[in-house]
Amino acid sequence: MHHDPESCYRAVKSRDRRFDGVFYTGVTSTGIYCRPSCPARTPALRNVRFYPTSAAAQAAGFRACKRCLPDATPGSPDWDVAADVAGRAMRLIADGVVDREGVDGLAARVGYTPRHLSRLLSAQLGAGPLALARARRAQTARTLIETTGLGFADVAHAAGFSSVRQFNETVREVYATSPTRLRGRRGGDATSGQLTLRLAVRTPFAGRALLDFLAHHVVTGVEVAGDGWYARTLDLPHGPGTLRLELADHRVAGETAFVRATLGLEDLRDTSAAVERARRLLDADCDPLAVDDHLAGDPVIGGLVRATPGLRVPGQVDGDETAIRTVIGQQVSVAGARTVTGRLVAAHGRPVDTRVPGLTHLFPTADALAALAPEELPMPRSRGRALVALCGLIADGDLSLDRGPDRDEVRRRLVAVPGIGPWTADYVAMRALAHPDVFLPTDIGVRNALRGLGDPTPEGPRSADPAALAEAWRPWRSYALMHLWNTLMPETTADTEEC
Template structure:
């Protein structure tokens, strides 16, 4: 958190870069806002600042109906720190508290419930229950505004235990009723789908982002082009299909879910896939000071580092070699042979990615083995067995450094593969892969060496993205 006087200066400037980093509550109106809210500037003595929307709610404020602060992108601070608070927030956004309670959250993170609450209150101003409650309210608003589902179904889909809890929470957070919220919606709706808007901090270089995903798409599991991406999701309660498209000021997200309780998990994973919680201006401010890389960064504003919707799947893809045509052919064979089929094919998609339990025991037929060789399949199986046995943790709760050490203990996983997994599966913003051919070519074009990457910390992952982008542009 900024000091209060500095935060008030940000509020005065209406700087949207700080949306999601902190929240502004106004004593005289009883509402809390994002720093860029266009409402009249309140007096300094009437303003309070909070590190999370949940903290503002716990203090008795309700969300502003004008700027909708609960819909802001998450704080990019956690992308860099990746500490226990950041890992907890990813699990809460994934709906873990609704599925396993605070005890389950604490166990995943290796803390006692008391230790975890103390840490979250110190960093975010609210405990895990309050943070989860704020998440449920946001889920409920999304469903009310985008579907025709009965309010009772929405309450349980959003994670509430009772209808009364649902009504009381919405009144506390938004100062209105579910019926009134539904009456103000303007969203386009289609039968069987949820139409959402995913916000981000501009700018967003979408063409390269979708192009990256398209170049690595696995047939039957994914389908992509320069302006869209569609894939099958494996979620806690069932399967889903998501279609993402870049619009002028947001990313449209069309979801088809077997179980609506998977809404928070699906949205959180799509945000991680497209790196939507990052602040490209933070990255540009740092990398732009480099005398050689700076002009390259300026030529590609809003460049993101693609993540993934499933860390375990991404690890398998890295070991199988998704960067090569042979690796993608192997992955397509595994998907068709061992993936979970959709009840009905949709938009060219037929299967979900195989579960790790299946890959760990898979005896690949000759038709699949011929695509890459027995050695690659052996590495995939070893990786899957390590995850099933609990020897390797790659979920939202994973500590990056610990996961890196665990990856190197898996037979056949070298430092380059482990780094690629940290980059995309764990969202590490400071990975550098000097042996990657595209990175080496980018360095050579600029007359740089791998040693020069040290001055790009803590944003070396983004520096790699810019080197690759410069290579494609021929600059």
Template sequence: MEMDFERCYRAVDSRDQRFDGWFYTGVTSTGIYCRPSCPATTPKRQNVRFFPSAAAAQGAGLRACRRCRPDAAPGSPQWDVRADVVGRAMRLIADGVVDRDGIPGLAARLGYTERHLHRMLRAEMGAGPLALARAQRAQTARILIETTGLGMAEIAFAAGFGSVRQFNDTVREVYGISPSELRTARGRHRGPIGAGTITLRLAYRPPLHARALLDFLAVRALPGLDEVRDTTYHRGLRLPHGAGEVALTPADGHVVATLRLADLRDLAPAVARCRRLLDLDADPAAVDATLAEDPALAPAVAAEPGIRVPRAVDGFEMAVRAIIGQQISVTSARTTLTRLLAAHDHPRNPADHEVAGPDGAQTPDQPHDHGSGLRGFLSAEELLGVPDAGFGMPVGRRESLRTLARAVADGSLDLEPGGDREETGRRLLALPGIGPWTAGYLAMRAFGDPDVLLPTDLAVRRGAAALGLPDDPKTLDSYADRWRPWRSYATIRLWRAA
């Protein structure tokens, strides 16, 4: 990735928060790296290097600034925009694929050799997949050190390290102090301790229109799965190693996330999925600047800056929601989905019991903090076990859901964020009962494509008419070219206008 020195230096000199996560500032005279908005004195030009990733800065022998905490910066928004191999790899690494399946597993998911994948990531990110995953492990370890009372050995394995020695060496290298010193330095900030309970801040680039996000999620909430209470969104999670729950409360400059995990190895994927759900890595200034150029959208952008695209923590869930929601109201779709969930006898969320450590051992000695009992959505295999009577929908739609579930279960359809958007779109359209609207809805919400318009959607057309825009699908589609590459955000605004 090319770093324009002058542009980057101006951002650092002005402490521009919009560039946090886009790049990292290395200061050779102090041996540290920072986020662009670090409040420290602007370093001299001759002492500055810019890096495309924290892993690249660490690879150059620099340690993280303990003042601006660059590892807690929002992620780069380019991984939402880009659908290429590097973008897909970054999303998979954030979801913990390297920790679970190693570099061979990551390469297999992407369809490339390990050598070629390393070469591509090195060219773009300044670091290979192992170094990028290592940087993420260090961040996960820091969160666990500062917010839990777990022993260091438990933290080491929960964060994905292969040994306690590797954990100790990495923390010293990245943060410049030992794990125990890191805990002592931040001990007064430690959040509430419970069985598998972790509270942390998820940073974003302001502005964030939190009310729009919560409104969208509230009207689609399903009993036992998710809910909005006051200004907090609660939902159950299905994670790689077990179940979990999260409470997300938007605040000034960050979202407070309280996670309850059955297995602490799921911290990194849980954080990645929550960030994805709330679209926290977006660049709202760039989005709003483009949409505000249209006089029809400009008043809405001025009145409600920072509108995000609510995304998904589970691609299969979003596909089921999309199929059921075809040509019916949100209320009707919610009723049908509630009936479908009730037809499956869900086990109680394991997060309501003692949390399992990374070695599977229980830790009942910690205070027990029961959550609301929310659970993750049905898996593909579970949906296939639901009897006909549990669907409560026309036969054709029921069979579309089962065909989808079989494709996900046998691995022929990848609905996760690291999947190939174009190939997944083609495979979706080949399934019975799935047309352009469904595929587009999934591209926007499950795959994170920022440039999707749904011109045939009734609410989109009503919103367009309300704003004085053409509501004929073909005319609206042509008109919307001026909103590229942010048509997904325009779609959300049209829904709100409706």
């Protein structure tokens, strides 16, 4: 799509919201860049240029449109689907890795030299890592300026700028206006460390089903959930934090909806990292129309897809935590896994003071659990050995789950650990690495869900092999899996803080 101007122009002429965040339109006659769905008059084809990222448009000298706010869109779903080096690097840049570790740190995480990574990103995304990080800082700054009461010095600090002067210059260059003129209605508390933001998601968005899943898996001390909301602690690069999401359904397709997120941060420098982790958890960059179009006509799960459009694959705020919780939950019920995990949190998690009742601890680090003997863990000895071995790999830096490494390499390292099998490795790929095409044919929940569907085809799901059925669901098998699990999920109708 990025390299086909005629296709891009057709999307612009039809103001197709599906492509917001997938590419950006620079208009040479005005010097601004827009999202494809911008309501302004469509420019002539000879006057437009198309860019894969907002950073590329900015590098070409275009300013952001004040009418359509092109950077206030979900990111491209292509980054998770392809999972190539550029996509993995983009996710790490959004997490603030360049601001914290520089281009050298980013390159090390994806396994390339800084020079080669810069060439690759420039070729594929139209901008190098520094320009991409600068665009992300500008976007974070605009969001904070327009939605919080933070002073501009605090905004600059929170967005990752090295100085207020750099912040002012970047805002003026990207948005062609001053921070003062960008300031709108203030939605946050500048003195309490509480920030209230709106996170863009594509629609349809099945927020209630996502909430049901998260609430069903809450771990005491780390997570709480209630009717319409979910909250948890965050272990961020500069200190602890909390996240509270208000989740509801948005059924109108093809729009951009917003999820209200409240962040409690000890250090404002963690704003970008907290926002990116919240977006991961929401699967905010998913393209639900593409997923639903592919699955809705299937004779087995099509009815489920039509009943719950926009179902998301719940992501994660910490890949290490997801892997640890997955190993704990091997071959036990969800309730049993929550009980064991809650005991580990109470014994080995870091206590924190928060403003959210029930949020008392950060999840234990891999370093802390790697130092334990398997017999000290409240689980069968073999699973304890697997857990300690996994945490040892993470603590030693031999296994990274930050979405930088190649998915296949992560899977290979996981299944090499005694006691960790394909189910665990694939579940980690789906939740921690945002793999959109994972299926778990041996999962008891999958088999129970298929039996509950009856026999909509002559051979029927009862007699069919789940792995064979799932072939028709590629490349969105992770979403098909979630639709099957969703049939077994209890609804969240009351507070679950004590669960």
